[in-house]
Amino acid sequence: MGWRLGQACLAALLVTVTPVAASEQVTAEALLRQMAQAVDELNYEGTFVFAHDHRMETLHIIHARSEQGSRERLVALTGYPREIIKDAESIICVRPDHLDPALCLDPGKSLLGLPGVLPIRQGLDGLKDSYRLRLGPVRRVAGLSCREVAIVPRDHFRYGHQFCIHEPTGMLLKARLLSREGRIFEQLMFTRIEFPSQVDEARFQPEMQEQGMVARPMETAPAETHMMPFDPQWQVGQMPPGFHVTGISKRVMAASPHPVQHMILSDGLATVSVFITRTDTPHERLSGMTRSGALHVVALPWDEYQVTALGEVPEATVRLIAESVFRDGENMQ
């Protein structure tokens, strides 16, 4: 029992531990801001383990920032050989020809890279109504010391995050996405990381170029996407507390031959996307749910349209949103 009992005795003596001080809250916030910036703006190269449901994958990441924006290459070291090369213009998946393109995003969305994995892209201002920030102890990951920061949800409509952040650089070294009751959905942890001052251009060329491998763009790059006026008749009738619509657009996606209306809902941290598109035949319309890690997807038909809501929030949250989407006949323009 040794040290654990020792810990127990110590804790018993320290029951009057003082609550987290206000100044520490500021630091937790500052660290999170620093992290959101660092994963995008730093040059780094390393290997991380990504655990997802009951699976574990290892990925190699090279990330560089230049005047042209950030570039990233991710190579899966486990499972099917596949890699993703991302820049401002495109997302290219290199994979065996026979492999389903969807598997390029396997496991989870880890192959979208760290900025894609991180939820904090919209600042932290609107976050405190729905979450609490906590500064945790100093830990050690990939041979570097890092400070733990937790984002704890205030209710069951959203999940929490635990990060371990390398204080000198702001780099994220370890992340966990977990439910309010402590169930871990996703974890990533660097096992090795370096911060090169320059990254050679050649590092962004695909290595997997042998026979049978194909390199294809995954989706039209945002910069080239043709935007259309969105349809104001589509509305979200009921949203879980703290959520509000933060953006709407309509554009063409690989998902459908018809343009897709994309509504973005956020509580300041968690984001739910609602996609609405016309379908041509009844068998195209799906009704059901699925999940991958913390990501929940609910698909429901609405007349001849397909409504699909997804986000890294509990099933109940996605479902509530998906079920309340409707087309308001009186809101015609």
Next chain:
Amino acid sequence: MTTTTKEERLSALVDDEAEAFETRRLLDELTKNPEDLAQWGRYHLIGDVMRGNLQHTAPPDFSARIMAAVAEEPPLTAPSPPWYGRLLKPAAGMGMAAAVAVAVLVGLQNFAGGLAEPEPALAAADPVIRAAQWDTGQRHVLQSMFEPNPLSAPVQHSPLELSTPPVLPIDMDDARFSSYLLNHAEWAVGRGGIPPQVRTVGHGFVGD
């Protein structure tokens, strides 16, 4: 492993260091053995204290309410000599209430979310104790002890309870979903959020 004490294994469970098989075995044991459950709860409490997570957990009059709960404990039914019965009863009562208190404290982190977030497809397979393993009456008792003021803290119902027909599983290995997932990650989460062309609206409805 065979020389590992139960305390160490429980502690490992609390610290999330137990393997899946071990976790299942321990959880199974926990449901059968109240002493182990209490011990597990104490380890969580200790962990929470050490991590400073206790700040919002216990209301100010928590111990007073525990004492009130102790006072209301029904007398033991087993016949016992009056002299030591009187001495032992409060102690035993306190032991029970303390175990419940710990369960309540732990419950905030470990059960409360589960109450409102049933995930039927996963609940059975998951190495996590879920609220469903507590009988309903017990859960209500635990919850009611933690509601500081029913007026200011309304019970939140899971949308699932109010919801219409059950949703069926759909197949995610579909190009549509990977496209949606990519668009979600790229437009809503990644790349600095929403592009400038996209209309931003305020709270609530999406009217024009």
